[in-house]
Amino acid sequence: MTPSPATAAVRVRRAELSDLDDLVALEEATFDHDLVSRAQFRRHLDSDSARVLVASANHRRFLGTALVFFRKGSRVARLYSIASLPEARGKGVGTALIDAAEAAAVQRRCNALRLEVRTDNDAAIRLYERLGYHRIGPVVKGFYEDGSHAFRYEKKLA
Template identity: 50%
Template sequence: MDRRVSASVDVRPAQASDLDALVALEEAAFASDRAERRAIRHAIASPTISLLVALDGPVLIGAATLERRRNSRRARLSSIAVAPSRAGTGLGRLLLDAAEAEARRHGCETLRLEVREDNGAGIRLYERAGYARFETVPDYYEDGTTAWRYEKRLAPREAAASRG
């Protein structure tokens, strides 16, 4: 069986009706530092947060959370969550690409993120996508794990569209 992301996967903004599935995804994808139900509900409705969901048919299989500040050209990718059954299928890259496109759509020129120093798959994903580590933050996560901070300068919308 091919475990790559299938053409049937659709990425769209989260809706209020996705709340239960998003809470379940947080529980399945993360051992700690999970977003709480009320924070997810807030993100869905926030004008400065884009919460994107990946669906395979009716099943929510991933999500990406992108935070922006008004009048800022920099966005922050605060989370990518992939259902454990879909790990290693390219879904993380699909969500990262969608988050970058969303950031550009909002006029952002750079995207920053944090990743656990022990998250090898996440580090490989970001480095292969052109992110550069610029800072290490000790004791960043709830369990005391260090975070590596990354940043990428985003190509303008026109350049990104012409590559596709």
């Protein structure tokens, strides 16, 4: 997948062990519930069934992260989590991370990428829909740890 013009300055790479502190700090600063723990991030960094991505730009080595899961025998990847620093929001970091997640899924021969999003997360919903994701299925009641509902989205990949 080719990066969108808005994401040209944002670079995305696979996360390394040296990113662990930043990954955990961003997770704790971004989410109140359903956090990925340090031990889970550590496991995902070395896992064949996960890809942890990190975005950087303009000499900032850590602006955001995405976590993608792959299931053996499935052609559908799952964008489990995406987060960016507050100062990076609205500057193409999320788009670049999603582009990279899609590219990772295509590389793994997946033909679709799915995700869940809180029904009250209007900014994320707008981003996903702008990038070609479509809502699938009914609202998932009580999906999140705090009882919040979720929408499921999917994008077919080339």
